[in-house]
Amino acid sequence: MIDWIEEYGHEYAEVLFEEDRNKCFQRHVREMHAAADPRPKIKSLDGAVVEEIPFSEAKAIIEANEWLGELPTRTAASYGLKINGETVAVECFGINGSPEARQIVEPDPDHYWRDRTICLMRGATLHFAPDSASSHAVRRACEKAHEEHGWSIFFAYSDPSASERGKIYQGANWKYLGQSIGRNANGQKDWILQDGTKVSSYWYRRKAKELGYTEEMKRLGLSMAQFLRNIGGVDVPAAPKHKWVWFEGTPAERRKLRKMCKYEFLPVPEELK
Numbered sequence: 568m569i570d571w572i573e574e575y576g577h578e579y580a581e582v583l584f585e586e587d588r589n590k591c592f593q594r595h596v597r598e599m600h601a602a603a604d605p606r607p608k609i610k611s612l613d614g615a616v617v618e619e620i621p622f623s624e625a626k627a628i629i630e631a632n633e634w635l636g637e638l639p640t641r642t643a644a645s646y647g648l649k650i651n652g653e654t655v656a657v658e659c660f661g662i663n664g665s666p667e668a669r670q671i672v673e674p675d676p677d678h679y680w681r682d683r684t685i686c687l688m689r690g691a692t693l694h695f696a697p698d699s700a701s702s703h704a705v706r707r708a709c710e711k712a713h714e715e716h717g718w719s720i721f722f723a724y725s726d727p728s729a730s731e732r733g734k735i736y737q738g739a740n741w742k743y744l745g746q747s748i749g750r751n752a753n754g755q756k757d758w759i760l761q762d763g764t765k766v767s768s769y770w771y772r773r774k775a776k777e778l779g780y781t782e783e784m785k786r787l788g789l790s791m792a793q794f795l796r797n798i799g800g801v802d803v804p805a806a807p808k809h810k811w812v813w814f815e816g817t818p819a820e821r822r823k824l825r826k827m828c829k830y831e832f833l834p835v836p837e838e839l840k
Contacts, residue, residue: 577636584730592634592729597694600632606695609650615700617707619715620647625657625689632691634729639663639688644716646708648700655696658708659689660718668748671720671812672827680720680827685712687723690735702738713815720824721813725839727806728757728767732839736811742825742832743839746807756792757806761799771795809839 583595590598625645626638638645642661647654662669663686672680687709692701709721723741725733733743758766758774766774775791784794792802814824825832 588730591731593632593691593731596632596634597692601694604694608695609655609697612650612697612699612703615648615650615703617646617648617704617711619711620645620654620657624654625659628654628657628691628693629659629689632693633689634726634731635689642688643685644712646704646711648696648704648707650696654693656692656700656704657690658687658704660685660708660712660716660721661688662686663688668722669720671722671829672824673829674827680824683718684720684722685716685718687721699738701735705735705739709813709815719815719820721815723811724808725811726808731809733809733811733835734839736813737835737839739813741811741813742828743835744810744812744830745833746809748810748830756802756804758795759801759803760795767805 577596580592580596580599583599584590584592587595622638622642622645624647625642628647629638630636638659639661641663642659644661645657645659648656648658666678666681669681669684669686670678671684675681687705690701690705692704697703712718712721723736725731725736733741736743756771758771760766760774760778772791775794778795778798780789780791780794796802812828812830814821814828816824
């Protein structure tokens with residue numbers, strides 16, 4: 568792979584994304600990697616296996632290919648889809664958001680089910696993976712995570728800020744719950760900088776540092792948000808994320824959990840199809 572991918576890859580993908588938001592950010596990343604490393608796609612999933620992989624292996628793939636570009640240390644388990652021994656997709660689970668975000672079924676007075684609920688926090692598929700690799704990896708990773716860690720309820724988000732439509736979850740037959748689900752669902756902010764650049768709620772910290780925010784400012788009590796306001800930035804409500812859910816277990820267990828879900832299963836909006 569040519570050197571500029573490692574040095575400028577994510578930043579260059581941001582430029583491509585701003586020019587064409589009809590494609591999700593990670594599609595731009597895959598196309599960028601395909602241009603730099605024109606390796607032909609693997610044709611099928613024949614012989615593919617999904618197994619738990621080390622944090623370090625998942626981290627390297629997420630940092631190079633995923634929209635947020637980082638793997639939180641609170642990651643509880645990562646699974647890789649491997650073909651001929653090579654990892655071509657990863658799915659990473661962990662505790663994410665508030666306890667309320669994990670309270671998806673009721674009644675659950677002792678939080679039995681909440682403790683068996685996990686977030687699919689990050690996922691990425693390499694550009695040469697088979698076309699169906701992403702949804703296949705999600706399905707098999709949930710099965711493995713249920714068997715090996717005891718999680719039964721899986722949830723994930725697709726982010727309009729990255730033009731994500733949840734195609735992977737649709738392909739894996741997850742249930743759609745809607746937007747603004749859970750505590751503080753509307754609390755995140757995007758930023759519009761003085762030059763008109765829009766920065767997502769995920770990237771504003773990095774942008775603040777690029778623009779001159781320092782640890783000394785932090786010690787003096789100046790927050791990143793106030794720093795951005797001081798240089799002409801304006802915070803605006805971020806588009807609420809779409810929430811998806813999957814129940815794992817025997818057919819009877821899955822039927823039970825679907826009936827216990829505190830949210831109505833909604834039809835997938837046309838704009839996400």
